[in-house]
Amino acid sequence: MDEASSTKSLVSASAPKSARATRRAIARWSRRILLGLFGAGLVAALVVAWLPKPLVVDVARVARGAMRVTIDEDGRTRVKDRYVVSAPITGNVARLELSPGDTIVERAILARIVPLASPLLDTRTRAELEARVAQAQAARLQAESGIARAEAALTLAQSMAARQRTLTVQGAVPIAERERTDLEERARTEDLASTRFGARVAAHQVEMALAAVGRMSGRAGSEQQLEVTSPIAGQVLRVIQQSEGAVAPGTPLVEVGDPAALELVVDVLTTDAVVIRPGARVEVDRWGGERVLRAHVRLVEPSAFTRVSALGVEEQRVNVVVDLDEPRERWAALGDGYRVEARIVVWEEREVLRVPASAVFRSGAGWAVFRVEGPVARLRSVEVGKRNGVDVEVLRGLSASDRVIAHPSDRVVEGAEVVAR
Numbered sequence: 001m002d003e004a005s006s007t008k009s010l011v012s013a014s015a016p017k018s019a020r021a022t023r024r025a026i027a028r029w030s031r032r033i034l035l036g037l038f039g040a041g042l043v044a045a046l047v048v049a050w051l052p053k054p055l056v057v058d059v060a061r062v063a064r065g066a067m068r069v070t071i072d073e074d075g076r077t078r079v080k081d082r083y084v085v086s087a088p089i090t091g092n093v094a095r096l097e098l099s100p101g102d103t104i105v106e107r108a109i110l111a112r113i114v115p116l117a118s119p120l121l122d123t124r125t126r127a128e129l130e131a132r133v134a135q136a137q138a139a140r141l142q143a144e145s146g147i148a149r150a151e152a153a154l155t156l157a158q159s160m161a162a163r164q165r166t167l168t169v170q171g172a173v174p175i176a177e178r179e180r181t182d183l184e185e186r187a188r189t190e191d192l193a194s195t196r197f198g199a200r201v202a203a204h205q206v207e208m209a210l211a212a213v214g215r216m217s218g219r220a221g222s223e224q225q226l227e228v229t230s231p232i233a234g235q236v237l238r239v240i241q242q243s244e245g246a247v248a249p250g251t252p253l254v255e256v257g258d259p260a261a262l263e264l265v266v267d268v269l270t271t272d273a274v275v276i277r278p279g280a281r282v283e284v285d286r287w288g289g290e291r292v293l294r295a296h297v298r299l300v301e302p303s304a305f306t307r308v309s310a311l312g313v314e315e316q317r318v319n320v321v322v323d324l325d326e327p328r329e330r331w332a333a334l335g336d337g338y339r340v341e342a343r344i345v346v347w348e349e350r351e352v353l354r355v356p357a358s359a360v361f362r363s364g365a366g367w368a369v370f371r372v373e374g375p376v377a378r379l380r381s382v383e384v385g386k387r388n389g390v391d392v393e394v395l396r397g398l399s400a401s402d403r404v405i406a407h408p409s410d411r412v413v414e415g416a417e418v419v420a421r
Contacts, residue, residue, distance in 0.1 A: 054419040058406040059372055060356050062398050068348035069388045070283075071276065075266035075322070077338040080190075081197040082257035083231055084240070087247040088208040091115050091226065095244040098254060102236045106200075110254045111228040116246065133209040140206050143199035150192040157181070157188040183279050183296060190298075190323065193261070197232065204231030234258035237336055262334060264295065264322040266342045270304050273318045275346045282322050287340040288333065294325040297344065320344065347386055354391040359404045360384060369398070370405040370412055372420075377405060379414045 087093060091113040098110065161181040168178040211226060238255040241247065264284065268276070276297060284293035299321040307317050322342060324331060334340075359369050360382065367384050370377040382397030398404070405412060412418070 054375065054417040055377075055411055056421050057372075057377075057408070057412065057418045059403050059420040060359060060406040062353060062355050062394065062400055062402040062404060064351055064353055064400050066348075066350045067352045067354050067386065067388065067391055067393060068345055069386050070343040070345050071268055071272045072341065072343050073266050073268050075264045075340050075342045077262055077334050077336060077340065078265050079237060079257035079259055079336045080261040080263045081194055081232070082237060082255060083201055084252050085110055085228060085230065085254045085256060087111075087113060087228065087241075087249060087251040087253055088211065089113065089115075089226060090248050091246070093241060093244060093247050093253065094225075096239055096242055096254065098236050098239055100236055100238055104230050104234060104236060104256060106230060106233045108230045109227050110230050110256075111241070113226045113228060113247070115226075129209070133206070136202065136206040136209045140199065140202035143195065143202040146195045147192070147199055150188070150195040154185070154188040154192050157185040161185040180279065186323075186325075187298065197258075201231045204229070228253065230254075230256055232256060232258060234260075257336070259335060260328055262324065262331070262336075263298070264324070264340060264342060266320045266322060266344070267307070267317045268320055268344070270316045270318050272346075273300055273304075273320065276300055276320060276344055277346075281345040281348075283343040283345070284322075284324070285341045285343065287331070287338065289331065291330070293331055295322045295342075296325060297321070298323045349393075352385075353394045353398065353400060355394055355398065355404055356406050357387055357390055357392045359406050359408070360392050361408065370408050371398070372403040372405060372418060375417050375419070377408075377412055377414070377416050377418050 092115075094112045094114070096111055098104075104110070161178075161184070164173060164178045164181040167173040168175060208228070234257050236254060237257050240252040240254060247253075264282075278297050278299060280297040282295040282297060284295050287293065297320055301319045301321065304316050304318040307315050309315050322344075355369065360367050361369075363379070363381060366381055368379055368381050371380045372378075380397055383395040385393035385395045387393065405418065
């Protein structure tokens with residue numbers, strides 16, 4: 001009885017010690033496992049951090065489509081046929097009642113000139129006046145002969161245009177040839193109108209010269225003033241001699257013109273002017289109206305001039321004269337000297353292979369792009385053609401549907417792993 005009780009006491013005393021040892025072993029192994037997991041995670045994080053990552057890039061697709069090259073410059077409007085009315089004789093001009101913008105008719109009185117006190121007519125003055133009459137008459141004959149030439153050129157241009165229109169309907173000639181003859185017909189029509197304007201001006205000069213001879217020779221009767229009239233119908237552009245005063249022969253009085261005959265003058269760099277051809281299509285934008293106006297190049301002036309840019313750099317520039325193709329009702333609000341923006345189309349194709357200009361860069365003596373092939377970038381040499389600042393024409397080295405890196409940085413190299421943004 002005593003033995004059994006003591007055995008029970010020994011078993012009950014050793015049981016708590018065994019449980020505590022087991023718990024300590026479990027805690028020890030748990031700490032070891034956690035430390036091992038933490039170390040493995042740290043090593044994995046370091047490995048992942050040091051692994052090379054793909055470069056995130058912008059990818060563009062090579063595509064076929066229309067492309068054009070334009071020269072964008074500011075320009076200004078200008079009345080095509082303008083005339084400065086000057087004083088034909090020495091005298092006192094009365095104060096002009098005209099203002100810029102006034103509408104005038106042909107033969108309208110612009111100014112009145114009264115003779116100076118006791119005018120003297122010597123032999124030299126008479127000879128000068130008679131020579132001026134002869135010069136004015138010769139100019140009138142030359143202008144009249146010019147009308148005949150302009151009418152003949154217009155008749156020929158109309159005949160050629162009508163023939164080309166017939167052949168175009170039949171499919172015998174391309175549309176571009178018909179457009180060229182239509183442009184020639186419009187140009188000849190404008191030349192005829194300008195030549196007739198010059199003939200009217202020359203006739204007016206003859207009348208003024210004859211009136212001056214009669215006035216200075218004392219054959220003017222009882223009239224005490226010489227009326228200076230307008231050679232054309234149009235508007236007053238500028239009043240040069242506003243106040244009353246004595247004037248000499250040839251003193252400018254009023255500048256008149258026809259605002260319906262308006263042209264644009266666009267000054268471009270001489271390096272750009274060499275690729276501009278008469279007849280080139282022009283788009284006139286930002287002139288104040290809601291729509292873009294169609295126009296064409298009539299003339300590239302042969303003489304250049306020097307202009308200092310906003311950055312203080314001297315530039316050689318040349319004027320390009322542009323005629324509007326739209327009806328006057330669409331640009332009637334434009335006046336003389338208004339600012340416009342012109343886009344001169346110097347090259348245009350409907351179907352070319354093109355890529356963004358930012359994707360093409362210099363590589364040695366040529367050009368290259370980074371083409372995306374699967375997950376890597378490959379350097380490819382290309383042959384380029386025209387460029388317009390946005391796109392570049394690709395002649396050789398790429399094909400449609402290829403993908404290229406639009407903005408390659410210094411980190412993009414041959415074989416680099418990339419991923420599209």
